[in-house]
Structure formats: structure tokens, C-alpha cells
Amino acid sequence: MSVRTAPIAHPVDGREIAVARPKHVWRWVAGIVVLAVVAWLLWEIVANPRLDWSIVGDYLFDKRIIDGIWVTIEISILATVLGLVLGVVLAVMKLAHNPVLRWTATGYIGFFRGTPLLVQLIFWYNLAFLFPILIVKIPFTETGVYWDTNAVMTGFTAAMLGLGLNLAAYFAETVRAGIQAVDPGQSEAAYALGMTPAKRMRVIVLPQALRIIIPPTGNEFISMLKTTSLVYVVAGHDLMTNASQIYKQNNQIIELLIVASVWYMVMTAIATLLQSRLERRYGSDAVRMVRKGGVADRLLRKQTAPTAGVLA
């Protein structure tokens, strides 16, 4: 609500009478109380004699930490890509006429959403218990490639697979919603022009579903950056694993958690910025409107699409 400052004419003699500024007493009280609590909490942490900030500074750019950041980014990207691709496949399967495909997708989604991610990660890491050797061979022959499962299932691959397969189950629902939100008339026109169902999906439906799919994708990636910290249970050599290995040696647990948190926040901030760009490029107009005026919006304003105003 805007505040009125212009005077108002008196109903009888028409004299201009000034409008008093509203006094927001409770706004001030609430603001001061909250500020005080926040300041006190911060002070308790920042000035805590048992917290050694010089250690935070020492480890912020430690080689192991920096290496871990790169592994975290790598796992996040690979797992997200795996999750997105598989998620699209699952979504298409779920919408297929073939009941076997539908049930398979439903079963997959049920399994991966129904079990904790932590359990899945440890499961993949220990796959060698079930299958000591991984084989890719031509059926009924001895020609093929063999791997020692333990050599393949490193913490890194277990992390990537675990996170990617899990994301796929969640992402499939997003993709399905996106596909179903595309006007059925688009498919009719595609069929009428002689497209096969697959071509219609690839050329007409999926590109339009992207408007709905892309915005949550950014969120998935951002949450993935932080979920990767779970892979420290399988020693994935990511940021969290490496930070924990350092604090297990020197016992500076809180300091290293702060170091890790700082970097997670930096990564999240960068990813959020990239997300705004993506949304600007593909996102729906609704998304654009919600985000309007945000920090990212002001930073990226020059990118505004030329057609943005037309639908208003």
C-alpha cells in the first residue's frame, strides 16, 4: 500500500488539510526485536571463544577443500544430467500406451521415491556384494567385456548413480506434468501434418513442455549441489567428504563445517544466477512475473526477451 501525503479538502469549507504520516509502532517493535535476536545469535557464534576463525580462514582455500568443490560440482552436474535424461524417458514411458512400459516406470518411480536416498547410496556402493563382476556380453556367447565391480563402483560412481537414479524418479513427475500441460491441439496438428508419435514428442511437445520443466530443473540442480554432501557416507571425495576427513584429523568440526557451508552457499548463489538466466530464456511468462524485481532480475535485466511485453 502506498502512503498518501497530498492534503485533503475539508468537506465544508474546502480548506486543504494535511494528512498525518502513519505511525507504524508495531512494525518498529517487531523489527527491533527480530534484529536484536538475530544480532545476539550471530554474536554468540562469531565471538564464541571456542570457535577459531583463523582456522576457517586457513582451510577456506585448502587444496583438499578446493578439490572437493570440483568433485561436488562434477557429481552434481553428472547426476543431474543422468536424472534429467532418465526422467524424460520415464515420463514418456509413463504416458505410453504399452502397459508394460507404464508399469515399469511406475515401479521404478515407486521404488526410488519409497526408499531413503542414503540407503540407495550405500546400496550402490556395495553392489559388489551382489554382483562381484559386471559383464556386458553378447547373449549366449562368451564374447564381452568384464569389470571388477569394486573397481567400477567407486564412491564417485556410486554417488553419481545413486543421486542420478533417485532424481530421475522425482523428475519424471515434473516432466510428465510438463508434457500433459501442452495443449493436446498441438499433438493433433503434428499428427495431421504426418508426424509419428515419437517425432511429435521430440519436435513439438517436449520443446513446449520445457517451459514448465526448466524452472524446477534449476531448483533440482541447486538442491543436488547440497544433497551431494550425503555421499560422504560412501567417501565420494566431494566437498563434504573432504571437509569431514580434515576434521576427523584435527577435530575442528565446526570450523570445517563453516568452511563447507561458505562454499555451498557460493555454489548455490552462482547456480541461482544461472537459473534466472535459464528461466529468462525458457521459462513461462508466469515465472518471469513472479521473479520480477528480484536481485537476479535487476542483474540480468539487459537479457529481457524482446517479446516479453506482448502477452501482458
Added chain:
Amino acid sequence: MSERSERLDTSVVIADQVRMGFGDVEVLRGVDLEVDAGEVACIVGPSGSGKSTFLRCINGLETVEQGSLRVLDQQVGFELGNGKYHPWSAKRFATFRTDIGMVFQRFNLFAHQSVIENVMCAQVQVAGRSKKVAHDEAVAQLERVGLSEHAHKKPHQLSGGQQQRVAIARALAMHPKVMLFDEPTSALDPELVDEVLVVMKALAEDGMTMVVVTHEIGFAREVGDTLSMFADGVIIEHGRARDVLDDPQHERTRNFLASVR
């Protein structure tokens, strides 16, 4: 039969007691219709009488359940082999549909593509033409419907009439042998109806075979060769467009025509 169809004696559409329904509801209950090459066949009838469904059967978007529907010398949806009719594959349907253009009430332009991309898309993706050839064809078709200047706009930047003309250009670019129109002007503001009808009339004069579901009686009279009146899933009256319009035989036709005029 019209003068035009007497010259060309091949039938493009032959519907013989076509029946189909959705679940328990019977929508088409024995439709008979022949459309000759070069003919403009108009279809009128009240809402829900099965006009759209019949049109969609012609290009195989719906499956005929009983009776026979032959389009361009093919039994729609089925191939004769070894003494049996075998259902078409999705690919076979797709091939069949490249010969049939369809224009929808709600235009259905591809929302993520520009006007020219809409007209090029199926040419490249389906007909396998090169980008260059498809582009030249698209430019020519857009010229034909009078929209060359709008080639690079997105569909939502055009008026309804312009969108519908793009939809016509998009269908024509595939060089169809027959064009199906499902109430192409019903979603338009009244002042935009004519620009679409003008394009359709020109198309008819070029000799295109057309099946047109429409409530534009003026268009049916001027351009239509035959007119079929649908009611409750059957054609209750059929004849030369002018004859039916000037002297409807059936009580329901009279009432219907009075209601749309």
C-alpha cells in the same frame, strides 16, 4: 453431381455406413458420403452431431469401427493382405496423413515456433525436404495467404484470422491432395472471418478437394459444390449446396438453417 466433379471421376472420400463411438456413446451411426476430386463438400449440422468426429476419421485421427471409409484409394487404418485387413502402424498413418491437410477451429499453430518455422517444420521433419527448399516453399505459401511480412512473428503476436491463414499455409506446404476444415472461422471475431474465407475460396478455385465443416452459409452457397446436413450421427440431407440451401427438404435442416442465418 457438380460440373467440376463430372470432369474428374475419381472419388477422394467414399464413406459407406461409417459407424464409431466413444465408449457407449455412438457418435457416427452410419454415415454415407462421397467426395470427388476437385469438389468442395460442405458439412453443416448442430453441435454434437458428429461433424468433427467424421472429419477426424477421414485422416485417421479417429478409428472407424464399422462400415468402410476409403480415402485416396486406401481403406483408412487398414491394409489388405493375405485375405485379411491388417491395422496400420503409426508410421503408416503418418505417411497417409501427409496427403491430407487439416485446419482446426483453434488454429493449433506450434506455439514455440515462429510463423515461418510453423510452415517449414513438417516439410523438413516429415517430407524430408532441405531447409532451403522448405523455406522457399514456406515463403510462397505465406505469400499466397497474404502474410509474408509476418514470417518471423510468433503465433501469439498474430490475430486469430492471421493465425488461421498461417495454419492453412502450413497445411498447403505439404502439397496435400485434400484439405479438411473443421469450423475454420468459428473461433474468430466476426470482422476476421472474411479474410480466412477469401483464402479458402481461392483455394477452391485452384481446384483443391475440400471437406469443410462450417456454419458460414454464404460460403457454402458461393463456394460449396455439395452440402451435407449432419444430425445425430447421420447425414439426413445431402445434395447440391445451392439446392439444399434454397429448398431444404428435411424439417430439421430447415430449422437448423433458420437458426444459423
